[in-house]
Amino acid sequence: MAEIDQFIADFASLVWGIPLVILLIGGGVFLLIYSRFLPFRYLGHSVEVLRGKYNNPDDPGDINHFQALSTALSSTVGMGNIAGVAVAIALGGPGAIFWLWVSAIVGMATKFFTNSLAVMYRGKDTEGKIQGGVMYYIVEGLGEKWKPLAVFFSVAGLVGALPVFNVNQLTQAINYILLEPNDIETGFMSSFIIGIVLTLITTVVIVGGLDRISKTVSKLVPAMVGLYFFSVLIILFVNHTEVLKYFTLIFTDAFAADNYKGDPLLGGVLGGLILLGIRRGAFSNEAGIGTATMAHGASKTSEPIREGLIAMLGPAIDTLVVCTLTAMAILVTGVWQSTDVNGVSLTAAAFDQSIPVVGSYLLLLCILAFSVSSLFSYSYYGTKCLSFLIGADKKKYYNYVYILSIIIGATTSLSFILNLIDGFFALMAIPTMISTLILAPRVMKAAKIYFKKYN
Template identity: 30%
Template sequence: MQELNELLGQIDSMIGGSSWFIWALLGTGIFFTLYLGFPQLRFFAHAIRIVRGKYDRSDDVGDTSHFQALATALSGTVGTGNIAGVALAVHWGGPSALFWMLVTAFLGMTTKFVEVTLSHKYREQAEDGSMAGGPMYYMKNKLNMKWLAAAFAVFTVISSFGTGSLPQINSISNSMATTFQTNETIFGYNFTMVSTGFVLAIFLALVIVGGIKRIAKVTEKLVPAMSIIYLIGALAVIFYNAENIIPSFTAIFADVFTGSSATGGFLGASLAFAINRGVTRGLFSNEAGQGSAPIAHASAKGHEPVSEGMVAILEPFIDTIVICTITGLVLLSSGVWNEKHHNTFQRADLQILSGKYSDTSTEHQQQLAKHLSKETPLPLFNGQIRTENGVAQDANVTVINARSVAEEITFHRDGQPLTEAIAIKDGLPVDATVLVKGKSLVHSAPLTAIAFTRGFFGEYGKYIVTIGLLLFAFSTAISWSYYGDRAMTYLFGSKSVIYYRIVYVVAFFLAAFTDTTIIWTFSGIAIALMTLPNLLGMLLLHKDMKGTLKEYWANFDKEYPQETRKEVEEKA
């Protein structure tokens, strides 16, 4: 697993984790924001009226309403990115990473407007009668770049696992295990995680077999319900820690251009790292530019592609600017983000270094930070650690877990503390059945679950995260199965979808008890692979987009003379 994680990490560093990918994403958003005159601001109120059905026609062609398409797309974005992804961004890049998530969302509102408009404009009717759309169709039908369309479709299938299946169930199962604190195992894996994956995999299969119409009916009910539950729990934490609200905002903006300083168990993060993790987690959260939401919106009933694009403007705002900001305030105001907590260390997060290092020493902090950034690696321990009742005896080592110096470390096997000499190679126990426990920083869903216990609901708050994450992540997995089957339909026809769904459900189950860090690293690669061809296609069609927008307003002025474009923008 460690070797696999290192390999995936190297690949990610060249694609999704690279600076050029970050600026390709932000640059596209900046270009279209300026080129189209800040549509995310001018058309915001108009988008709300479209969602409410004010301009609907009885003869509009499609499978879902504007609201159902919005709910389906939101269910694909409002998921682990809002709960686990924000916690991961703060864990990696500190509070300033949240600022870059918000920047990504603001620009992403325009990016989504463009990609959804183009995809809706060039959609087709599939052989089974349903509407099929997405970036692959404008790449084929307008750009005549079938090779790019095929590449995007293949990457969509890969990303359906990397975005929609694997990280969703992994976050759910980890949250369940953290909430209920179970130690029982089955086949060497946590029983709660395995059983959670099995039960939800069955439910997933039952939903996705019904296609987009059943998915839309489920998501239009799940999205509002899960948002209300989550917001109640989050506000209970924020207002319970009201005195920390202003300091939390200060922390977000204070280190925007310097990177986050070391504090508590957090060893600090450079500006480049904070930007990188803020943008990549922002992309994972709202998927603006990734090309996924256009597939859902292509099913919407409508006679004007621009109207559906305007609906998409609302998604990054709801998903990232509202929900992710609230999650960030929960993490910062509760103070849990830089505290060490008791947990079981995952091998991909674990390193045993030769020598003693302390996170209270400025010199050691700098050395450890450079080690974690791989700028100046420190020597890993090779040898044996002698333990008695789980506790290491006189070992000249430092245990690093989740980018922090671990404390109160104990070694276990089959739930029992060990009294033996444990062989260590390249910083990890040779025997993979040896579990290491202790206090360290935590990340992803478990960190958010801990934060929710610091509010009016006390320990019951973690159940809100578990329920919210269950609904958020499960609905995301549902929506992404649809994105994947549309890509399979494009590549191999409708008959291929059943085989894809089987693999999707099986992978969903297996990811419930797979190492979290590996899952998230693979996710970053998959997202980048899907995003790059979409950004290229959008930029090549920038004139087409502007012409389509002009045509929309010309038709709008004729059809609704009492509500001109100027009045629409004034209302916004």
């Protein structure tokens, strides 16, 4: 197992090299400038669209704008925001959060382009149903000769969509917050039982398909973000004297890298810190990875630009709001320096310190909602990838593997799981960013027409 763990770690480090960083962040910066900062200029309009002002039940698609964003957010507003941020701070210190923010701001432009394309170039599966996603806009937008790139994305997506990280961290949270304080023995058996329970819950929802998934998560997502927001505000109020100090430290440490403990990049610790922030940012908001295009591509709309505007809200909510809340909770309580726990246990320590007795249970409630909603959405992404590869009539077979992976995620080490998903997210980013950069001029042409009509 140790050899496999090391192999996966080496694989993740290899694919997350300089070329991918240039493609993901450099490509995102290009799209931001090329669009003339359009995502930020039309934030108000995107909120109007989200509220349903332009909904038309006769438009093609399966779910409305709000359900599409909720489905996409349920897979990103998850353990990446609670455990992923904790991993980033434990390894990189406060400065990692600054580079997380940079990835989010750049990611808003990337999300606008990728999800506009997801609606602009929708295709049909083998059952004749309209589908959206990176694999479809590669084939429909670039032509059949580019299909190998679409296949590459779909194959990587089969692994990238597995719920192993969310399950792993939820299991760790239940063990750390619920079982161990009550003197219940934890280990393989307790984790296995948790995996079985999660499997049963997930099976009930995902068998119902996208309609049941979207309706479930559209109720869960706003509630879980609200509860988490309220809980962290309590922590910040309790530690209000530390807030300004640590908020400032995020900026200064971003360039000093005094608290970075990982491997250097390009001969320096600052390079390693930047890469850490970008990796955790990609895991948190998935901008440039392409999973969200499969949810937004199913949106009931005939205006691709409108869906792009909705999608760009994702990184803002996910990273600039939720990740920042987690980071500040961990920093102001000082647990990032005083404890040796990692992942979700570090966040739990922060909650427990500032909100005695009930704090860790509030976090566990948030984690349950975050994780379970993510389990529902990722199953949809995986079935769409398999449907593209071997036919829509066989997509149900992915759910069998998916359900099995829940038990694997519950009983496997954090480092193995994190590197596995990191690595395959990186592979998914390659076809996503290449095709998006090629098709970007078509998005801008459609945007000019749309905003001329809107104005």
